[in-house]
Amino acid sequence: MWLFLVTEIMFFGGMFATYLIYRLSYYNAWVAGSQTMEIQLGAINTAVLICSSLTMVMAVHFAKIGNRKLTSICLILTLLLGFAFLGIKGVEYHGHWVHHEVPGLNFDFEHHGNYSSGQVAIFFSLYFAMTGMHAVHMIIGAGLLTWLLIANWRGRFTPEYNTPVEMVGLYWHFVDLVWIYLFPLLYLISHHHNG
Amino acid sequence: MSEHAHPTVKTFVTVWAALLVLTALTVFVATLELGPFNAIVALTIATVKALLVLLFFMELRYSTALTKVAVTAAIFFFLLLVGLTLSDYLTRGWTSYINPFH
Numbered sequence: 001m002w003l004f005l006v007t008e009i010m011f012f013g014g015m016f017a018t019y020l021i022y023r024l025s026y027y028n029a030w031v032a033g034s035q036t037m038e039i040q041l042g043a044i045n046t047a048v049l050i051c052s053s054l055t056m057v058m059a060v061h062f063a064k065i066g067n068r069k070l071t072s073i074c075l076i077l078t079l080l081l082g083f084a085f086l087g088i089k090g091v092e093y094h095g096h097w098v099h100h101e102v103p104g105l106n107f108d109f110e111h112h113g114n115y116s117s118g119q120v121a122i123f124f125s126l127y128f129a130m131t132g133m134h135a136v137h138m139i140i141g142a143g144l145l146t147w148l149l150i151a152n153w154r155g156r157f158t159p160e161y162n163t164p165v166e167m168v169g170l171y172w173h174f175v176d177l178v179w180i181y182l183f184p185l186l187y188l189i190s191h192h193h194n195g
Numbered sequence: 196m197s198e199h200a201h202p203t204v205k206t207f208v209t210v211w212a213a214l215l216v217l218t219a220l221t222v223f224v225a226t227l228e229l230g231p232f233n234a235i236v237a238l239t240i241a242t243v244k245a246l247l248v249l250l251f252f253m254e255l256r257y258s259t260a261l262t263k264v265a266v267t268a269a270i271f272f273f274l275l276l277v278g279l280t281l282s283d284y285l286t287r288g289w290t291s292y293i294n295p296f297h
Contacts, residue, residue, distance in 0.1 A: 002266065003265065006265055006266065009269045010276070013276055017276050021284050024281070043222045046218050054207060054211040056252075057252050169252075174253075177248050181238075181241050183221075188222065188224075189225070189238070192225065192227065
């Protein structure tokens with residue numbers, strides 16, 4: 001599992017590197033794009049993911065001591081928090097759609113300053129690529145959690161055998177880790193700057 | 196891995212609380228005008244949060260040396276990716292090459 005996560009670091013790493021290079025190159029456009037982000041929704045989503053990581057870690061803990069009922073409860077809570085995150089992300093995406101900030105589909109960004117709307121389109125393309133790939137990972141995680149729930153309900157996990165719970169836990173925390181960096185990079189660092 | 200070197204529920208709750216406090220802190224700092232330090236502070240806080248998740252939630256602190264080496268190598272190669280790419284793009288203006296961004 002760790003080896004898979006190592007490949008995932010490089011997968012997301014490519015997008016992070018692209019994001020940083022373009023931010024340095026098209027700084028003004030990046031500031032303008034970043035300032036359209038809803039920091040409150042982003043912050044709530046960060047807290048939701050952190051809470052889901054806690055419930056996940058508790059699910060692993062209860063699986064290891066053989067408490068099936070509490071394992072199930074923690075897995076369900078993790079799943080619900082995951083859906084809450086995706087729901088809030090959906091609200092944000094809807095906002096971007098309404099404000100014509102979706103490159104390729106309905107992009108129309110009114111710009112005032114020393115940058116072009118095409119540069120802002122690159123910002124939003126990367127925004128959707130990064131948060132979109134993150135959301136895809138969340139959906140896969142939700143699928144894995146459902147699988148764990150069914151297996152746990154059937155009594156597959158014992159204090160001796162609980163590796164699947166532990167592995168899905170690692171995956172879930174990794175997805176949380178990606179968001180820990182996405183949140184400041186996309187929402188926070190340009191908040192107070194002038195484009 | 197010996198039993199006594201295992202994280203407790205108390206550890207998890209403490210880490211969770213620390214992560215929430217750091218999130219609130221980074222959002223607060225974003226409202227201040229700090230110039231280039233906005234990015235530096237936000238990324239430093241993010242790195243502290245990432246380390247907390249890695250070491251305690253992902254139990255890297257209690258893992259084998261092999262796992263630690265694998266993760267450290269991954270972080271190293273990611274920094275290499277960013278570092279070497281930036282060393283290219285940031286220094287292009289220093290020569291007579293045409294900078295594609297200007």
